[in-house]
Amino acid sequence: MGSGQISKGFMQNKEFKSRRSKLLKQLGSNGIAIAFAAKECIRSGSECYPYRQNSDFYYLTGFAEPEAIAVFSPGRKEGEFVLFNRESDPAKEIWHGSCVGQEKACREFGADQAFSIAEVDAILPQLLAGRERIYFNIGHDRDFDSRVDSWIDQAQKPHQLINIEEILHEMRLKKSQPEIELMRKAAEITAEGYLRAMRKCRPGIHEFELESELLYEFMRLGGRYESFKTIVGGGANACTLHYSKNADKLIDGDLVLVDAGAEYKFYSADVSRTLPVNGRFTPEQRAIYEAVLEAQLEVIRQIRPGIRFNRLQLIAERVLTENLVKLGLLKGNVEDLIAAQSCKQFFMHKIGHWLGLDVHDVGKYHIDDEWRVLEPGMVLTVEPGIYVTPSISSIDDKWRNIGVRIEDEVLVTESGCDVLTEMIPKTALEVEVVMKG
Structure with a gap:
């Protein structure tokens, strides 16, 4: 393909899936990884800076919306790639345009399962249960660190918390x-x-x-x-x-x-x-x-x-x-x-x-x-x-x-x-x- 000729579908269906497969292999059967979307940032008053997705999150998902969390769980029978993202809301979409929602997250972005971001605190601890190693971007955001801590408290305590950068940044290089x-x-x-x-x-x-x-x-x-x-x-x-x-x-x-x-x-x-x-x-x-x-x-x-x-x-x-x-x-x-x-x-x-x-x-x-x-x-x-x-x-x-x-x-x-x-x-x-x- 020539420059700029890569289709959206090619990148999503092959490239991102290939990256996730490489990550899953390195996590091992007792590992699990969590990736957070970038936060929206206020520029002035009610106005935000143009949104730009976290590069690690985008590298694995191709998903560009805020308020999203991705989970990568090797060997999980219900699916290894779980995405939590915004629900479609017609009232909000009048103002801000459409969002992907859960159905399209599976169909267009390759998620095995997708849930509303509002359900993450109830579901994610279940995904962590029994996993010995949890990988995520440790120390980048106190709020994210606290959320992971709260999910771990509700699940069986893992043996290790590991910075996902050790794996992911080598892949990106x-x-x-x-x-x-x-x-x-x-x-x-x-x-x-x-x-x-x-x-x-x-x-x-x-x-x-x-x-x-x-x-x-x-x-x-x-x-x-x-x-x-x-x-x-x-x-x-x-x-x-x-x-x-x-x-x-x-x-x-x-x-x-x-x-x-x-x-x-x-x-x-x-x-x-x-x-x-x-x-x-x-x-x-x-x-x-x-x-x-x-x-x-x-x-x-x-x-x-x-x-x-x-x-x-x-x-x-x-x-x-x-x-x-x-x-x-x-x-x-x-x-x-x-x-x-x-x-x-x-x-x-x-x-x-x-x-x-x-x-x-x-x-x-x-x-x-x-x-x-x-x-x-x-x-x-x-x-x-x-x-x-x-x-x-x-x-x-x-x-x-x-x-x-x-x-x-x-x-x-x-x-x-x-x-x-x-x-x-x-x-x-x-x-x-x-x-x-």
């Missing part, structure tokens, strides 16, 4: 082919947003105006939500890593750092590009930009199964240190500077992170005190940067307030890697050509 296709689509939408932003960027507009160009294209193409709060930082604002005000005017001669990604069918994109506001890099801006790009390209060249995650950080720091010495921003012997981690005053964050249903996706970076080895199906970002902040002393003023980050999404394959966002212009020349229009 390596993406299936349907997941990869959805991530490709999120990347394609994000690419179109960046192309539009590059063409619309010019001196005098506000950062939020450039942000609006990205978001317009995301939504137009089906990415109705951002994966995270878009960053548009012009001038010195580019040196604030998680700048989010997006309120200043873009100044002729400055750079603007954009970090954004569309969310498509719950899957995140995450890309950074740094643009010259007037469409032309100054010599100093270009020098730093190309120093960062060289580091990013070298890291990507090294991504393959078997390489440890921290090796990517070390590669980036070496290339950045060498280039900072060439530019005169660091002085001394390269090996000594690397040992002293001197580049951290210019590059203070990690080289990247896992990507998937969450923008900073789940999965351990260490296994038994060793850095994790990359495996096929993992998706990570590669995002080196150089930020010449005002606090850095003893440098020529021509470098100050230049902030550059270049970030792409990379899929680990059997033989190497695949850059999911390679279609977004990245070299200085490519960026200038697109901005020129």
Whole structure:
């Protein structure tokens, strides 16, 4: 199937069922797992933030409504997947639209049994009875923890309470082919947003105006939500890593750092590009930009199964240190500077992170005190940067307030890697050509 061609039925009937089967096998005959839907959150007064389902819950169920609890019970003769969800209520649906209800929960989402959420306190303790191990997201929500405690008190006490993340987050780390296709689509939408932003960027507009160009294209193409709060930082604002005000005017001669990604069918994109506001890099801006790009390209060249995650950080720091010495921003012997981690005053964050249903996706970076080895199906970002902040002393003023980050999404394959966002212009020349229009 091509990008975006995965049908709703395919994802629900095959993909989600496959995930549940993998989980059930790992729970064992004496285990049981409980997953909670995300809560609705008040924004102001009676108005809620747009609802977004808990990623773990969605991963196992494909169910996007609030007020839901899923139970996974291996070997249960009445069915292994039980869903508690809202009942259909015609009076409420006049105001808020239809809900799935219990019949559709079984028919469309593969639940073996579905009950009203109002019945959960009466039924769920019965499901726990006789189970030795209970898996759930321990410690994420006090209300949920208290509810589980109350259900356990009504059932036979289990021997163990286990955090379901130990199993579930390992499953989520390596993406299936349907997941990869959805991530490709999120990347394609994000690419179109960046192309539009590059063409619309010019001196005098506000950062939020450039942000609006990205978001317009995301939504137009089906990415109705951002994966995270878009960053548009012009001038010195580019040196604030998680700048989010997006309120200043873009100044002729400055750079603007954009970090954004569309969310498509719950899957995140995450890309950074740094643009010259007037469409032309100054010599100093270009020098730093190309120093960062060289580091990013070298890291990507090294991504393959078997390489440890921290090796990517070390590669980036070496290339950045060498280039900072060439530019005169660091002085001394390269090996000594690397040992002293001197580049951290210019590059203070990690080289990247896992990507998937969450923008900073789940999965351990260490296994038994060793850095994790990359495996096929993992998706990570590669995002080196150089930020010449005002606090850095003893440098020529021509470098100050230049902030550059270049970030792409990379899929680990059997033989190497695949850059999911390679279609977004990245070299200085490519960026200038697109901005020129």
